[in-house]
Amino acid sequence: MPKRVDHAERRTEIAEALVRVAGRRGLHAVGMRDVAAEAGVSLRLVQYYFETKEQLLLFGLRHLTERFGERVSARIRAAGEEPGPRAMIEALLTAALPTDLESRTFHHLYTSYAVLAVHDQALAAQPFIKDPDAAEAALVGLLRQAQEAGLLRRGVDTRAEAVSLLAMSAGLGTSILVGQRDPESASAIFDYHLDRIFSADGGE
Amino acid sequence: MPKRVDHAERRTEIAEALVRVAGRRGLHAVGMRDVAAEAGVSLRLVQYYFETKEQLLLFGLRHLTERFGERVSARIRAAGEEPGPRAMIEALLTAALPTDLESRTFHHLYTSYAVLAVHDQALAAQPFIKDPDAAEAALVGLLRQAQEAGLLRRGVDTRAEAVSLLAMSAGLGTSILVGQRDPESASAIFDYHLDRIFSADGGE
DNA sequence: GTCTTCATGATACGACCGTACCACAACCGT
DNA sequence: ACGGTTGTGGTACGGTCGTATCATGAAGAC
Numbered sequence: 403m404p405k406r407v408d409h410a411e412r413r414t415e416i417a418e419a420l421v422r423v424a425g426r427r428g429l430h431a432v433g434m435r436d437v438a439a440e441a442g443v444s445l446r447l448v449q450y451y452f453e454t455k456e457q458l459l460l461f462g463l464r465h466l467t468e469r470f471g472e473r474v475s476a477r478i479r480a481a482g483e484e485p486g487p488r489a490m491i492e493a494l495l496t497a498a499l500p501t502d503l504e505s506r507t508f509h510h511l512y513t514s515y516a517v518l519a520v521h522d523q524a525l526a527a528q529p530f531i532k533d534p535d536a537a538e539a540a541l542v543g544l545l546r547q548a549q550e551a552g553l554l555r556r557g558v559d560t561r562a563e564a565v566s567l568l569a570m571s572a573g574l575g576t577s578i579l580v581g582q583r584d585p586e587s588a589s590a591i592f593d594y595h596l597d598r599i600f601s602a603d604g605g606e
Numbered sequence: 607m608p609k610r611v612d613h614a615e616r617r618t619e620i621a622e623a624l625v626r627v628a629g630r631r632g633l634h635a636v637g638m639r640d641v642a643a644e645a646g647v648s649l650r651l652v653q654y655y656f657e658t659k660e661q662l663l664l665f666g667l668r669h670l671t672e673r674f675g676e677r678v679s680a681r682i683r684a685a686g687e688e689p690g691p692r693a694m695i696e697a698l699l700t701a702a703l704p705t706d707l708e709s710r711t712f713h714h715l716y717t718s719y720a721v722l723a724v725h726d727q728a729l730a731a732q733p734f735i736k737d738p739d740a741a742e743a744a745l746v747g748l749l750r751q752a753q754e755a756g757l758l759r760r761g762v763d764t765r766a767e768a769v770s771l772l773a774m775s776a777g778l779g780t781s782i783l784v785g786q787r788d789p790e791s792a793s794a795i796f797d798y799h800l801d802r803i804f805s806a807d808g809g810e
Numbered sequence: 811g812t813c814t815t816c817a818t819g820a821t822a823c824g825a826c827c828g829t830a831c832c833a834c835a836a837c838c839g840t
Numbered sequence: 841a842c843g844g845t846t847g848t849g850g851t852a853c854g855g856t857c858g859t860a861t862c863a864t865g866a867a868g869a870c
Binding site: 510565576582 | 633634720722725772776784799
């Protein structure tokens with residue numbers, strides 16, 4: 403059986419098994435044996451491709467964020483052939499909400515990692531900083547673009563609005579996750595603010 | 607030594623030990639033995655006052671939220687003898703930010719509990735719903751009050767603004783917690799929105 | 811003054827977890 | 841052809857964790 407194997411691919415499969423089982427039972431409840439069983443390989447192999455559990459977790463986090471970033475990008479592209487800035491912003495914000503299983507899992511695990519990162523400097527060095535900064539930059543870019551096109555009301559601070567909308571997205575996402583709020587009401591909140599930011603004649 | 611002892615008081619002491627050690631090392635890394643050592647009692651006693659670890663965690667969460675609720679209330683009362691609605695709202699929002707050790711611990715542990723609650727129905731039944739709803743109601747009340755006093759700009763939706771501000775508070779809090787943002791910039795965001803919500807002549 | 815109940819200590823148990831070790835089969839380079 | 845590297849399985853080890861058990865001293869009840 404042992405033919406040469408693509409390590410990167412195997413690591414990805416195992417990382418996806420980690421994400422699946424962690425999404426089902428919670429990251430705190432996941433052991434190497436669970437990941438091995440979910441991936442359909444032996445415990446030894448998980449050890450083989452990831453020397454230690456910490457490395458597995460790190461790789462899992464990176465994989466999770468990459469996959470979700472791609473998903474959000476795809477959603478934005480799917481927002482229309484020639485989407486206006488407002489539609490793109492709305493797509494960006496709602497794509498980040500935990501609506502279906504995949505986005506729920508992402509929110510759940512990303513938050514789990516964030517909590518761990520508070521006391522684990524290896525995790526703290528991971529994309530908790532870089533990744534949201536990229537989202538913020540993208541959102542600021544979209545708002546600036548809309549502003550220069552004259553679509554925004556007077557007095558709008560694009561940076562402050564971008565930060566606010568992303569913080570709201572995170573906060574509302576957690577509320578949805580724990581069942582306090584539903585996705586529709588969160589979307590309504592976004593609409594409220596985009597109505598406020600964009601001119602009445604619409605950015606669509 | 608064994609004189610009669612106040613169970614409630616003892617449970618509170620142990621719960622505070624739990625909060626302290628969980629704040630230092632993370633909730634996931636806390637065992638009964640750690641709590642016992644932190645509280646200066648034997649492992650057996652922790653078992654005695656809390657039959658099981660789950661009960662300890664539940665009680666710890668309740669204690670944490672109660673204490674923090676009192677803290678926020680105190681901050682609001684301290685916002686001035688006869689504070690305007692805007693000052694009270696600002697106090698409410700900034701008091702919830704993780705600025706010092708206690709508020710950082712609160713944010714950290716509350717988030718930890720929220721993550722656990724995703725798959726633990728005993729935790730899901732805890733104040734994750736009730737507590738933020740109370741905060742939302744309070745904030746809506748303050749905004750309505752300001753609106754009726756003519757302090758708000760036209761077109762402000764008090765419910766939507768309350769939900770947004772609280773979601774922002776949660777989102778910004780997490781950003782601060784993981785070191786992505788500092789408390790001052792978060793306060794600036796609140797100022798930006800309160801400037802927008804309140805009339806130019808000020809609600810102060 | 812006994813006797814029950816409360817509070818506390820020490821320690822043992824069983825399970826699980828991450829990691830390490832050992833063995834071996836299959837492939838590749840030479 | 842063959843020796844060394846690579847991939848894989850099985851399993852054992854040491855530690856920790858939550859919980860259970862046993863024992864016992866001190867305090868209140870009657």
